[in-house]
Amino acid sequence: MSSSLPPGALSGLVVLDLSRILAGPTCTQILGDLGAEVIKIERPGRGDDTRGWGPPFLKDEAGRETHESAYYLSSNRNKASVAIDLASAEGQRLIVELAKKADILVENFKVGDLKRRGLDYDSLKAANPGLIYCSISGFGQTGPYAHRAGYDFLIQGMGGIMSLTGFPDDEGGTETKAGVGIADVMCGMYATVSILAALNHRHRTGEGQYIDISLLDAQVSWLINQGVAYLVSGDVPGRLGNGHPTIVPYETFPASDRNFILAVGNDSQFRKFCAVAGRPKLAEDPRFAKNADRVRNRKELVPIIRRLTIEKSADAWIECLEREGVPCGPVNDLAQVFADPQILARHMKITMDHSQGGTVDLIGSPINLSKTPVAYEKAPPMLGADTETVLSSHLGLSRAELKKLAEQGIVQLAKAED
Numbered sequence: 001m002s003s004s005l006p007p008g009a010l011s012g013l014v015v016l017d018l019s020r021i022l023a024g025p026t027c028t029q030i031l032g033d034l035g036a037e038v039i040k041i042e043r044p045g046r047g048d049d050t051r052g053w054g055p056p057f058l059k060d061e062a063g064r065e066t067h068e069s070a071y072y073l074s075s076n077r078n079k080a081s082v083a084i085d086l087a088s089a090e091g092q093r094l095i096v097e098l099a100k101k102a103d104i105l106v107e108n109f110k111v112g113d114l115k116r117r118g119l120d121y122d123s124l125k126a127a128n129p130g131l132i133y134c135s136i137s138g139f140g141q142t143g144p145y146a147h148r149a150g151y152d153f154l155i156q157g158m159g160g161i162m163s164l165t166g167f168p169d170d171e172g173g174t175e176t177k178a179g180v181g182i183a184d185v186m187c188g189m190y191a192t193v194s195i196l197a198a199l200n201h202r203h204r205t206g207e208g209q210y211i212d213i214s215l216l217d218a219q220v221s222w223l224i225n226q227g228v229a230y231l232v233s234g235d236v237p238g239r240l241g242n243g244h245p246t247i248v249p250y251e252t253f254p255a256s257d258r259n260f261i262l263a264v265g266n267d268s269q270f271r272k273f274c275a276v277a278g279r280p281k282l283a284e285d286p287r288f289a290k291n292a293d294r295v296r297n298r299k300e301l302v303p304i305i306r307r308l309t310i311e312k313s314a315d316a317w318i319e320c321l322e323r324e325g326v327p328c329g330p331v332n333d334l335a336q337v338f339a340d341p342q343i344l345a346r347h348m349k350i351t352m353d354h355s356q357g358g359t360v361d362l363i364g365s366p367i368n369l370s371k372t373p374v375a376y377e378k379a380p381p382m383l384g385a386d387t388e389t390v391l392s393s394h395l396g397l398s399r400a401e402l403k404k405l406a407e408q409g410i411v412q413l414a415k416a417e418d
Helices: 023-032 089-101 121-127 152-158 182-205 214-223 226-232 267-276 280-284 293-296 296-311 314-323 339-346 387-397 398-409
Strands: 012-020 037-042 056-059 063-067 081-084 105-108 132-137 210-212 252-253 259-263 326-330 349-354 358-361
Touching: 012 023, 012 089, 023 105, 023 132, 023 182, 037 089, 056 398, 081 387, 089 121, 089 252, 089 326, 089 387, 105 182, 132 182, 152 182, 152 214, 182 210, 182 214, 210 214, 252 296, 259 296, 259 314, 267 280, 267 293, 267 314, 293 296, 314 326, 339 387
Parallel strands: 012 037, 012 105, 037 081, 105 132, 132 210
Antiparallel strands: 056 063, 252 259, 259 326, 349 358
C-alpha cells in the first residue's frame, strides 16, 4: 500500500487462515484487501491444493512456467504464507500460540479433524476468549450430511442451481453448472459478512464467537426469487436457458453477426423496443402489452422478436436501444471483459509485482470505500515465504529455533531465491 493511503478498515486485525481451495481463501483475501494481516497456514512441501491446479501457471521473467497456478493466484493476495505441519504435536502447538495472537481464525477442514488435534473452537477459546472462529464446510457442523466432503460442483447440483441453469430438454439442453465456482465464492462472501458481524459484537462485548458456514446452506440461500417462487407456488421451475422466469423479453437474441442481450424490465421499455424495431403495434397486442401477459405468452413473443433482431448487427441494436434507454448489451468473452474501458476505469484488472514472475495480473476488488480504500500490498505468496518472518515476529522464535523446526520437517522456510 502506498504511504499516501490511510490504514485499511481492518488494519490491526490478525487473521489465522487455515483454509484452502476457494471458499475460505475468498473470505480471507477480502479481509486482507481491507487491511487485516492474514497468516495463511500451509502444508510443508505441498501447500494449498490449488497451487497445482493448472495449467495455466504463472510464467517467470524468462517465460518459463512456475509452480504457481492461476487458480491459486486468484484468491491468495495480501497474505503471508507460513508452512507448518499440523499433523505434528509441535506444529499444533505453534498454531495454538498463533491463535492466542489472532482476532479471527478461518478453517475448512472436515468436521472433527481439528478437534482431534486440539485446534477446535472450544480448545482455542480457552486460550483466547475474544477469538472469532469461522468454520467453512460442505454441509455444516450438524445434520445427517455433516461428515461428507463438499465440493462446489457437488453443491451446485445438490443445492438446486443446476436444475435452473441450462436450456430446456426440448431445445437440446441439460442441467449445467455455472462456469466458475460460484458456490464456493458465495460461501466465502457469507463467511466474510458473518465475521464482520461477529467483530461488531466483539466491539460491544469483548466476546468472540463460533461461526458455522456451509456451502450447501449458502447455495440454497442464493436461490432467492426462484427458491421462494417454488415455496409460494409449489411449482418446480424448469430451465429457461438465458430467459428470465418472470420478465419477458429478458434473454439473449440473435443479431445478424452474434448474440446480444435484451433486458426489458418494464412495459415502457418494451414499447420503446418495439418502436426501435419498427413494430410499435406489437406493444399494443393484448398478448404482450403487460409483462405478466408477456411471461404467459413468451413462446409466442420470443420467436417474433428473434425474427426482428436477426435483421441488424449486435452493435447496431445496442447503439439504437441504448439511445432510447432500453437495457441491452454484448455477451463478452474474457478478453473483451478485461479490455473493456469501464472495467479498466474501475480498476478491476490490477498488476502486482511477483517474486517469480516479475508481475502478475489479477482481478481487483469491487469494494470502494471513500475513507479506507482496499490496498494491494502483497502478491499471492510462494509456499513458506513468510514462515520465518511471522514466527519470529509473533512468537519470538529465533533463527536457530526455526532452523531446528525446519530440519525436523515441522515448518518450511523460504528458499533463498524466494
